[in-house]
Amino acid sequence: MDTVKPKDRDFIQTVDDHLFCVVGYLHPPDGYTAYLKYVPSPDGKWGKDGRRYSRTLPFYHVSQVENTYRYLKEKYPQYLFDCPVRNITISWVPKSHVKQYYHPREKLGEIMSRGANDFLERKLLDLSTVLEDKAGIKNRIGVTGSILTETHNPSFSDIDLTVHEDNASRKLIEALRELKEEADLVKPVTPEEKEGWVKNRAERFPLSVDDLRNIAEKRWNYGYFEGTYFSVHPTRTDEEITEDYGDNTYHRKKVVEGTTTVSDNRDSIYLPAVYGVEDSDEVSEVVSFEGLYGSLFEVGDRIRFKGVLEEIRGKDPHYRVLVGGAGSPNGYIKWV
Incomplete structure (x- = not known):
């Protein structure tokens, strides 16, 4: 676990079965900067090994992440850290509290080796092949989110991908734009969905509707594959992480x-x-x-x-x- 640098969108299962998403590339030597994503809940929609989970964030926004701090302060203060480098309080997972660390590329490789367990994993394998072939890259894609932690529900879960290395990321950005223009294997988000996205964000961000429409047109990393929504997120490799904590x-x-x-x-x-x-x-x-x-x-x-x-x-x-x-x-x- 310590031989590979922690990366944005890795996941961690804690000893008390909370699931945290790793954030960015600046991490204390004895832990990981991360935000709480899923908590054990008997009524949760996500599940693994007989345990159910609920999401802590209805949507990703700094205000929502900070709401999790209140929960952690009351019940699990060990996951809050007064960071002497950033000079703020952050959520984190100490290495002593890690039950399992999930790496996106390792997980995709595992699913490729054993074969898909459900139709969402099959779509994941097919989509990653389409993207790799179009971009001309190999072994640079990973899977994050609920598929990574094996808590996904094929009836509603999305596919969240990572792409590792700067050059591979830029190739994939262009490949995905071309695929969406072709609109054969990969479908773009519809104008109606874009407008719904704009109205939704207008309630959360200090931006005009026109600003948000411009942003919606430029968002490259989302689409549909065989009817399932997916996202792609560039991630640095070990060699591309040049700043050490401190x-x-x-x-x-x-x-x-x-x-x-x-x-x-x-x-x-x-x-x-x-x-x-x-x-x-x-x-x-x-x-x-x-x-x-x-x-x-x-x-x-x-x-x-x-x-x-x-x-x-x-x-x-x-x-x-x-x-x-x-x-x-x-x-x-x-x-x-």
Whole structure:
């Protein structure tokens, strides 16, 4: 477990059978930064080994993740951590409390070797083959979410994929766009669904309907395969994770708003999404832990932002604006 670096969208089952989703790539040496995703519940819709689970988040948003902190503080305070690197309280799983660690690529390889146990796993195998063939990649796709933890319900569960390595991710992004344009094996989200998505998000985010419609048009990593909704999430490899815990420390200053120009968007495909920016007084990056803002803005785009100004001290000293992080206000990134 310790020979491979923890990665965004890995999963962990704790000794008390809670299921946590790993977040990002900055993890203490004795544990894993992660948020609580599923809790044991006799009435839960998800299940494994006779145990039922319920989701803790009706939708993924920093406000919902912070709601889980209250549950953990009352019942499982060992899963809250005052992080001396980020200087905030985060949810985490200490290594001493790990019952099982789930790796997306290992799980997909296991299902390939043994064969599908149900029709959702069969679709997973077929979809991964379609994507690999179209993108010209091999052994770079994994499966996350409920299939990874073996708690999925074929009657309603989605397929959530990871793609590992920067070059493979970019090939897959283009391949998926082509597949959705062809609309044969992979179907795009319908205009009606996009409009429903826009109305739903308009209630949660400080963005206009027009902003959200623009975002809906640019979202590349969702679609349908044989009638099942799926998503794809780029993930860094061990070699691409260049910051070790403690290399830098993060110090929050104040809430800021402003406009700037995107100068680099290569790391916007990951979580957190990182945009290099120019012509901003002291800020060199706008960084989002809210997935809504990933893979959106192109080099040269003028953007408006609201978030927390952070000073980074250490090996890579600079200032950045953080959007969607734990303890941050309801910020945004949008086109000017």
